[in-house]
Amino acid sequence: MSITADSPSMTTQTTEALSFTNVGKRYGEGPFAMQGFDLQVSPGELVAIVGASGCGKSTVLRMIAGFESHSEGEITLDGNPVSSPGPDRGFVFQDYGLFPWLSVAENVELGPKQKGLPRAHRRDLVEQHLDLVGLGRVRDKYPHQLSGGMQQRVAIARVLANRPTVMLMDEPFGALDALTREQMQSDLSQIRRSVGTTVLFVTHSIEEAVRLADRVVIMTGGLSQGIPGHIRRIFDVTLGLDRDPTSVEFTDLERLISQEVHAQG
Numbered sequence: 001m002s003i004t005a006d007s008p009s010m011t012t013q014t015t016e017a018l019s020f021t022n023v024g025k026r027y028g029e030g031p032f033a034m035q036g037f038d039l040q041v042s043p044g045e046l047v048a049i050v051g052a053s054g055c056g057k058s059t060v061l062r063m064i065a066g067f068e069s070h071s072e073g074e075i076t077l078d079g080n081p082v083s084s085p086g087p088d089r090g091f092v093f094q095d096y097g098l099f100p101w102l103s104v105a106e107n108v109e110l111g112p113k114q115k116g117l118p119r120a121h122r123r124d125l126v127e128q129h130l131d132l133v134g135l136g137r138v139r140d141k142y143p144h145q146l147s148g149g150m151q152q153r154v155a156i157a158r159v160l161a162n163r164p165t166v167m168l169m170d171e172p173f174g175a176l177d178a179l180t181r182e183q184m185q186s187d188l189s190q191i192r193r194s195v196g197t198t199v200l201f202v203t204h205s206i207e208e209a210v211r212l213a214d215r216v217v218i219m220t221g222g223l224s225q226g227i228p229g230h231i232r233r234i235f236d237v238t239l240g241l242d243r244d245p246t247s248v249e250f251t252d253l254e255r256l257i258s259q260e261v262h263a264q265g
């Protein structure tokens with residue numbers, strides 16, 4: 001385990017997939033909900049964002065998704081400024097966001113269809129990505145016929161079939177029971193090893209962040225505290241691929257992050 005510099009601006013990456021430079025957001029004419037957000041994410045990296053409710057974690061994801069505009073600063077994806085939604089960003093929501101009237105395969109096919117890809121290519125993408133999440137056998141079922149964990153796997157397959165530059169995940173496993181959540185964490189790690197997608201992942205669970213992330217960003221502040229949400233500290237997680245949540249290294253890092261999350265100021 002090692003800890004990076006306190007100041008995120010000291011983290012230097014040259015070929016970032018995703019970059020936030022001094023980004024701030026005001027909703028309407030109100031005060032800044034978050035400000036001074038600097039973060040560079042390398043291709044293939046999984047960065048988790050943790051922090052108290054209201055510090056602006058979802059706002060960060062929604063701005064990179066293009067669902068919300070940023071009020072100041074710059075956000076780039078593969079070097080290009082972000083201003084509106086696009087297929088190069090895939091969003092995985094806590095409540096899955098599948099279309100209930102479409103079958104599993106049709107949900108996954110949606111993005112490639114919107115891109116105008118030929119039918120045979122679309123079919124390949126659907127099969128490939130349903131296999132990736134272990135759901136080939138339920139391709140003709142509908143979302144309501146699946147468990148929560150299976151629906152979230154379909155949502156991940158749907159995003160990845162679009163070959164996004166970055167997958168944005170907002171509390172993706174927050175609605176799942178503890179066992180399923182653990183299984184999904186392990187599946188996500190496997191999927192990342194297979195496809196190497198860049199991921200920005202918001203979670204309330206510090207344990208989940210330490211299990212999954214290459215780096216953990218701690219945000220603090222927020223409108224309810226009278227100061228804009230901002231990055232407090234960034235931790236590198238160098239625990240290897242197979243992480244044991246009961247190991248001393250794991251629990252030490254979890255405790256350090258928890259102290260930072262709960263620290264005042």
Ligand SMILES: Nc1ncnc2c1ncn2[C@@H]1O[C@H](COP(=O)(O)OP(=O)(O)OP(=O)(O)O)[C@@H](O)[C@H]1O
Nearest residue numbers: 027033052053054055056057058059060222223224
């Ligand atoms: N559409 C909106 N209009 C006005 N204020 C908003 C809007 N969306 C979010 N906010 C405010 O911006 C701040 C940051 O919200 P955000 O949802 O990003 O926080 P969060 O850290 O993700 O919180 P949580 O952990 O509870 O999901 C909050 O004070 C919230 O009330």
